[in-house]
Amino acid sequence: MKTNRRSFIKISGAGLGAAAVAGSAINFAHGSIINEAIPDVKVAERTPTYCEICFWKCAGWVTKNDQGDIWKIEGHKDDPHCNGRLCPRGTGGVGMYYDEDRLKTPLIRVEKDGKQVFKQATWAEAFKVVGDKLKQIAKDHGPECVALFTHGSGGKFLGHFMKAYGSPHVTAPSFAQCRGPREVAFYATYGEGVLSPERTDIRNTKCLVLIGSHIGENMHNGQVQEMSQAIDNGATIITVDPRFSTAASKSKHWLPIKPSTDIALLLSWIHVIIKEGWYDKEYVEKYTFGFDQLKAHVEPFTPEWAYGKTTIEPKVIRETAKEMANASPSVIIHPGRHVTWYGDDTQRLRAVAILNALLGSWGRRGGFYNPDKVSIPDFPHPAYPKPKKSYLDMMDGKYSLATEVISNGLCDVTTPAPERDCNIKAWIVNGTNLIHTLPDQKKTLEAIDSLELLVAIDTMPMEITGYADVVLPECTYLERYDAIRNSPHREPVISLRMPATKPKYDSKPDWWIAQQLGFEMGLDEYFQYKDIEEVLDWQLKQVGSSLAEMQKLGVKKMKRAYDDLYIPDGADYQFNTNTGKIELYSTELQNEGFDPMPVFTEHAQPPVGFYRLNYGRTPVHTFSRTSNNPNLVDIMPENDLWVNPRVAKLWGSKNGQYVWLKNQDDIVSQFSIKVRITERIRWDSVYMAHGFGHSNKKLSRAFGKGASDTELISNVKYDPIMGGTGMRENFVTILTEKPETVAAS
Ligand SMILES: Nc1nc2c(c(=O)[nH]1)N[C@H]1C(S)=C(S)[C@@H](COP(=O)(O)OP(=O)(O)OC[C@H]3O[C@@H](n4cnc5c(=O)[nH]c(N)nc54)[C@H](O)[C@@H]3O)O[C@H]1N2
Ligand SMILES: Nc1nc2c(c(=O)[nH]1)N[C@H]1C(S)=C(S)[C@@H](COP(=O)(O)OP(=O)(O)OC[C@H]3O[C@@H](n4cnc5c(=O)[nH]c(N)nc54)[C@H](O)[C@@H]3O)O[C@H]1N2
Numbered sequence: 046m047k048t049n050r051r052s053f054i055k056i057s058g059a060g061l062g063a064a065a066v067a068g069s070a071i072n073f074a075h076g077s078i079i080n081e082a083i084p085d086v087k088v089a090e091r092t093p094t095y096c097e098i099c100f101w102k103c104a105g106w107v108t109k110n111d112q113g114d115i116w117k118i119e120g121h122k123d124d125p126h127c128n129g130r131l132c133p134r135g136t137g138g139v140g141m142y143y144d145e146d147r148l149k150t151p152l153i154r155v156e157k158d159g160k161q162v163f164k165q166a167t168w169a170e171a172f173k174v175v176g177d178k179l180k181q182i183a184k185d186h187g188p189e190c191v192a193l194f195t196h197g198s199g200g201k202f203l204g205h206f207m208k209a210y211g212s213p214h215v216t217a218p219s220f221a222q223c224r225g226p227r228e229v230a231f232y233a234t235y236g237e238g239v240l241s242p243e244r245t246d247i248r249n250t251k252c253l254v255l256i257g258s259h260i261g262e263n264m265h266n267g268q269v270q271e272m273s274q275a276i277d278n279g280a281t282i283i284t285v286d287p288r289f290s291t292a293a294s295k296s297k298h299w300l301p302i303k304p305s306t307d308i309a310l311l312l313s314w315i316h317v318i319i320k321e322g323w324y325d326k327e328y329v330e331k332y333t334f335g336f337d338q339l340k341a342h343v344e345p346f347t348p349e350w351a352y353g354k355t356t357i358e359p360k361v362i363r364e365t366a367k368e369m370a371n372a373s374p375s376v377i378i379h380p381g382r383h384v385t386w387y388g389d390d391t392q393r394l395r396a397v398a399i400l401n402a403l404l405g406s407w408g409r410r411g412g413f414y415n416p417d418k419v420s421i422p423d424f425p426h427p428a429y430p431k432p433k434k435s436y437l438d439m440m441d442g443k444y445s446l447a448t449e450v451i452s453n454g455l456c457d458v459t460t461p462a463p464e465r466d467c468n469i470k471a472w473i474v475n476g477t478n479l480i481h482t483l484p485d486q487k488k489t490l491e492a493i494d495s496l497e498l499l500v501a502i503d504t505m506p507m508e509i510t511g512y513a514d515v516v517l518p519e520c521t522y523l524e525r526y527d528a529i530r531n532s533p534h535r536e537p538v539i540s541l542r543m544p545a546t547k548p549k550y551d552s553k554p555d556w557w558i559a560q561q562l563g564f565e566m567g568l569d570e571y572f573q574y575k576d577i578e579e580v581l582d583w584q585l586k587q588v589g590s591s592l593a594e595m596q597k598l599g600v601k602k603m604k605r606a607y608d609d610l611y612i613p614d615g616a617d618y619q620f621n622t623n624t625g626k627i628e629l630y631s632t633e634l635q636n637e638g639f640d641p642m643p644v645f646t647e648h649a650q651p652p653v654g655f656y657r658l659n660y661g662r663t664p665v666h667t668f669s670r671t672s673n674n675p676n677l678v679d680i681m682p683e684n685d686l687w688v689n690p691r692v693a694k695l696w697g698s699k700n701g702q703y704v705w706l707k708n709q710d711d712i713v714s715q716f717s718i719k720v721r722i723t724e725r726i727r728w729d730s731v732y733m734a735h736g737f738g739h740s741n742k743k744l745s746r747a748f749g750k751g752a753s754d755t756e757l758i759s760n761v762k763y764d765p766i767m768g769g770t771g772m773r774e775n776f777v778t779i780l781t782e783k784p785e786t787v788a789a790s
């Protein structure tokens with residue numbers, strides 16, 4: 046199986062039984078999906094699900110027509126994630142089921158005529174190849190040398206398989222490429238994380254401060270709805286963003302900050318609030334630790350000082366600080382979600398946490414509530430074997446404060462290096478397109494090249510599958526059971542996903558894949574159940590429900606264990622930190638040798654002729670997972686490049702013109718991207734939506750459409766505290782002619 050210099054295989058349609066789906070002409074119309082091929086549809090049946098198009102996981106109902114085809118998905122009215130309304134991506138999720146480019150059978154990489162190709166295989170053949178190799182690796186190097194990268198619901202089952210096999214290396218890109226710095230910063234400050242869905246009491250807030258959190262384009266459903274509610278109730282919105290985002294357009298104050306200088310603004314707000322005595326004195330006195338140190342620390346950070354860094358006028362800094370103080374404690378300085386920007390992200394999020402503490406918003410109505418969730422036990426199984434080594438041992442004691450396994454860390458310790466006597470030998474990659482998800486593609490590809498085994502479990506022929514030795518086709522979320530969605534919320538709430546129909550092609554659910562792999566490996570004792578229904582029914586019965594009940598209800602709200610949504614006024618409260626207080630001065634960071642209070646550092650600015658590569662979300666797509674979805678491609682087939690009119694003039698660019706981008710390391714975008722001239726972006730940056738620029742031709746709608754931000758992110762700023770990958774210090778210049786050399790991927 047060792048495939049030195051493995052080549053990328055474009056999954057071939059020939060001989061793969063690639064029957065086009067009859068009647069898949071699905072259009073997006075008036076917010077619902079209409080299957081035009083079948084007239085006069087009568088609704089026959091509905092089954093509960095929760096959405097897998099993004100990680101907000103809204104609960105809904107799937108309806109079939111009387112021909113038994115999936116017809117539409119609607120929001121579940123009892124679900125606090127969506128309140129009966131799905132976003133366009135969720136409604137368009139049907140397209141994932143109908144996509145004729147889906148993976149259809151297991152595939153195994155073989156050599157044929159000196160060329161690497163995929164051979165169609167049965168599940169038994171595929172499990173045999175994977176099982177034999179995993180047994181060999183366990184014997185030669187230890188099971189710890191296998192890593193699971195996973196994003197999405199199936200990770201639960203595959204994670205169980207990994208732990209039964211003996212590896213602790215289960216990782217999701219939603220930590221070190223996403224919300225990790227926020228969780229670590231809030232743990233250091235409050236002894237608790239922000240969690241998902243975020244515990245922000247947006248609907249009751251009087252002032253919402255968004256720092257590069259572009260709610261509205263970031264379509265996390267419940268949050269968008271609560272923000273509209275807050276606006277209707279007259280809340281003040283303050284948006285700090287170098288780009289005039291949708292949120293900025295709804296704001297009373299838009300602060301078009303110079304990118305990378307947010308810590309200066311935050312320190313200055315803290316300075317003003319302390320200096321003017323606008324903080325919640327009782328709360329600070331009762332609950333916090335280190336106020337005097339903080340006060341001394343921020344003394345120099347006047348608005349005049351911050352103006353020089355951020356380009357935000359001192360008057361505006363004072364005015365906005367006053368707005369927050371007026372609303373206190375019903376104020377939220379939103380911690381954001383994708384916060385891996387400049388490498389000092391944990392410290393920036395510490396500043397956010399501190400500002401909230403000064404204004405008394407943690408545990409208060411209109412600030413941050415205290416969520417509750419049901420405790421669902423695991424289906425009984427023997428204890429897992431104890432791992433003998435951890436990737437952290439291979440990393441020189443770095444990133445000790447990471448609260449989850451770091452995806453890029455596992456990638457780093459995959460490539461052999463003289464200083465390591467051990468490295469990761471195999472990856473199982475489930476539901477994450479690592480080629481587009483991890484920055485510094487060269488590093489990712491180098492790591493992949495040194496693997497003895499790469500198994501990709503996916504629904505689509507995404508880039509990662511082209512590098513796999515074995516590809517396993519998962520069925521879509523509409524065709525399977527998954528783990529119970531168990532959300533922390535104002536009230537604990539659970540939700541069921543069940544198959545609305547049989548899996549298409551020879552695709553299978555992750556729970557089954559994990560169980561069969563378990564049997565293949567002789568780990569039968571960990572998988573003692575007939576099927577997932579037995580597991581779910583047992584689990585649900587432990588918490589006062591049952592599978593039969595959840596099949597009818599879809600969503601069930603439970604009672605809170607305690608009446609403590611907010612901290613009662615003046616109540617004693619013990620925080621889960623070293624001092625039992627909210628730590629304005631972090632003893633944990635100090636103990637680990639980091640700055641106990643946030644410090645501003647200068648970041649590189651674009652060289653002449655270059656612009657900062659800014660990227661983010663677009664309302665109708667989720668990363669790269671939707672870019673081939675027929676319904677969503679209809680609405681938005683490609684991303685575009687936001688360019689300030691000043692910059693456009695300099696380059697003689699016109700709206701709609703296709704250009705290529707070259708970054709500071711001479712990496713050129715593989716595909717061109719359409720220029721969109723707009724005042725909404727600063728002159729020192731350009732902006733694009735993440736998730737486009739696919740290089741696998743088997744993605745018939747997505748191939749070559751738009752450009753990929755990831756291939757241009759070769760300069761990564763690692764967060765020294767938790768290993769997050771800061772991705773916003775990359776600069777690009779515009780090429781108007783098709784270049785001769787393009788990025789490798
Ligand atoms: N350059 C850049 N990198 C980023 C970001 C960015 O904005 N720019 N954002 C970061 C953030 S915030 C996050 S959270 C991560 C997201 O990272 P990912 O979750 O890796 O994002 P996607 O690109 O959507 O990849 C999802 C993969 O799962 C597959 N998939 C979809 N549904 C299923 C399913 O039901 N089962 C299985 N097995 N597979 C499925 C898709 O086909 C696709 O291959 O990316 C991070 N990386
Ligand atoms: N439609 C849709 N919604 C999604 C997703 C999706 O794929 N599609 N993904 C979901 C996921 S997993 C996540 S993590 C969230 C991410 O969403 P958020 O956490 O809200 O946003 P980011 O992607 O971090 O930030 C993008 C914004 O930061 C601004 N920005 C860039 N540089 C700076 C800077 O230096 N300072 C400041 N203040 N702002 C800056 C950009 O202009 C942009 O408006 O979205 C979620 N919602």
Ligand code: SF4
Pocket residue numbers: 096097098099100101102103127130131132133134135136264265266267
């Ligand atoms: S916000 Fe939209 S895409 Fe995300 S889970 Fe909800 S409906 Fe699905």
Ligand SMILES: [Mo]
Pocket residue numbers: 219222223224382383
């Ligand atoms: Mo994310």
